[in-house]
Amino acid sequence: MIDLKIVREDPERVRASQRARGEDPAIVDQLLSADERRRGAEVAFGALRNEQRELGKLIGPLQGQLKRATDDHRAGVQAEIDALMSGASDLSNRVKLAESDRDTADLETAALVAKLSNLIDPGAPMGGEDDFVVLEHVGTPRDFAAEGITVRDHVELGEILGAIDIERGAKVSGSRFYYLTGVGALLELALVNHAIAMAGLNGFIPIIPPALVKPAAMEGTGFLGQAAENVYRLEADDMYLVGTAEVPLAAYHSDEILEIDSLPRRYVGYSPCFRREAGSHGKDTRGIFRVHWFDKVEMFTYCAPEDALDEHQRLLGWERQFLDSLEVPYRVIDVASGDLGSSAARKFDIEAWIPSQERYREVTSTSNCTEFQARRLRVRLRDSDGVRPLATLNGTLVAITRTIVTLFENHQQADGSVYVPLALRPYLGGREFLVPV
């Protein structure tokens, strides 16, 4: 959630952000009026409750006296108590009413503030999905025609190599499921080991988190808003399957206060990711580019808000370092305001070249969520000035399926074998090529 103080002091900034996202700016004004009611109700309740407590302070000691009093004083003390008690019941009722008003106003305000998406970073390009800005191209797509190679897509290569079994994935689990077999399975383990080793060198603490979480974790990370239809929910247990390790990693420190000296804290999580892909019927139906489940290695940082911009660049840098090590061509884009998730203030995607599609497609993504998730999850930092929210950021190191697509297609040879980038060889028994089975 965003800071209510900002809504109060600079509502136009919040409205502008909502508009840039293509979301409702009117929530801001509903929120302002709810907040005013909330503060009024708070004052009214506080005053009544204070009155009640003062009364209690008078009655308490008298009750003590009554217990110790001799018979001739008892009647007098009792009379004093009765006098104080005479209005107490009525006061108690008024306290309860005021409390319930306050609670109602609190809930209204909280519900409205929860509807607001994060304030977008002024640096983000304005516009919709297609209004991204290309920041950089790295590497050059191979000219397969010049090499005399007819491009095979990853499905075909996966079959030739005995690496991907889509038919049986569909038989057992339905559409958008697959088995990784043989070198496919080995390749996942290699990618994961490579990614986590690299992250370890960069100061990340490896974590294998739970992939099934309670509603609070899902809500806190902002996935139950616009993205709710893409989340798997287990009705019988009121639990959710995570769509990314970002969820359990963000909730890891929920309700905690982290000392400023311990920041930044960098975690690298390896988890399965589950996505319903509602609303993407007919999109990327071939192969394993868009699936209901895949495994992913994700970076996650907790840092001071003032360090978030720099950290975002570092995360992007580490993503690039990883892509570089795979020796594939890619470009970096600055995602436009209308295409940001509700938690992100700014987002950079790395899109790798996919030869069979002859275009760049998203393989990793890094978001600066500023204080948005931290406020929802009550993760704060303590420095010499006290306690305040911190910033959270996340970035993909490797999303297995899309990375396999990228590797297979870019590194394919005329005979259907696939070149193994140098960085992965130590994790694949020194193989230079994956060869047809």
Added chain:
RNA sequence: GGAGGAUUCGCCUAGUGGCCUAGGGCGCACGCUUGGAAAGCGUGUUGGGGGCAACCCCUCAGGGGUUCAAAUCCCCUAUCCUCCGCCA
């Protein structure tokens, strides 16, 4: 799945309806003391909301209830521990 027990300010703990609307110890911070340190002494030390301010309210795992008044009594839930059963 069944039966017990636990949950209080970072840690330990006092507290069984009103002089506890939360006390003490440890730790930590600052000060005094000292040539310096330790010890000792003193002061401070949960978080949140509201108010121009003085200051007020909430917060004893969470939620309901009883009461003029709840850490304390009742109900529900969560988590942890022990034992039994079941499974790997």
